[in-house]
Amino acid sequence: MTPSADIRAFMGRLGHRFRRPELLVRALTHGSIGSATRPDNQRLEFLGDRVLGLVMAEALFHADPDATEGQLAPRYNALVKGETCAAMAREIGLGEVLKLGRSEMLSGGRRKEALLADAMEAVIAAVYLDGGFDAARDTILRLWQTRLDSLDDDPRDAKTALQEWAQAHGMPPPVYDQTGRSGPDHAPVFHITARLADGREAQAQGAGTKRRVEQEAAQALLSRLEKSE
CATH class of the missing domain: 1.10.1520.10 (Ribonuclease III domain)
Structure with a gap:
């Protein structure tokens, strides 16, 4: 052809x-x-x-x-x-x-x-x-x-890194709550909160997949934890 x-x-x-x-x-x-x-x-x-x-x-x-x-x-x-x-x-x-x-x-x-x-x-x-x-x-x-x-020596995704942080500090795995959704069905915008057992949390929102926004929320919470240590 x-x-x-x-x-x-x-x-x-x-x-x-x-x-x-x-x-x-x-x-x-x-x-x-x-x-x-x-x-x-x-x-x-x-x-x-x-x-x-x-x-x-x-x-x-x-x-x-x-x-x-x-x-x-x-x-x-x-x-x-x-x-x-x-x-x-x-x-x-x-x-x-x-x-x-x-x-x-x-x-x-x-x-x-x-x-x-x-x-x-x-x-x-x-x-x-x-x-x-x-x-x-x-x-x-x-x-x-x-x-x-450009691959990092330790390119763990943010959700994995956050779970390992929680385990190292004697906590259960973090939870991810979908607190909202907006936009059209073919391009939804997800609102996600990543939360630790001690109440610390961070939010993210974005288009694409729910999993991607969960990663962004996990990264936001990791950044917050790093600043507090």
Whole structure:
């Protein structure tokens, strides 16, 4: 098949020229528009998740020969988590070429975090099937290199760090309460309070996913704790 102009432009941003562009088209086809004659990207997402994981594990393994498993695990999680995949998808304009059903399109599907993350993994699988593991590794490392280079030695997410702080001080895990929600259904704004057993708390609000705003609330509470110590 001859890819459309927008698909060719996306190939350029991705950095892989497909010999079988139909693989990329499938990777960009969401279940809301898929059919028996037009397969969607769910199976590719499953494969791409594993390819990304292997490439990141190998890169981290070689980057720091002295790191323990306990040090490597949070770095790995920071690189392969859904938020990172969605951020990468936004950086290369993946949402612009997603093939969505009408209802998903009208509900803001091109901006949805989970949908973008899943499609990014599917695209990785398409590169792997089209060009083999070396091509997939080269593509992933080129896209993720900045994140690899700037990765903290201890990139635990804020919720994990706050839970460990609470445990170290003899407290149960913090709780996260949704105290409000505003905005349209396709772009909700969540209001979250992170609270410790001793009553100390912090709030955050933002668009995207509830999980992301919980992370922001946890970070706000961590910052408050650091100032009080």
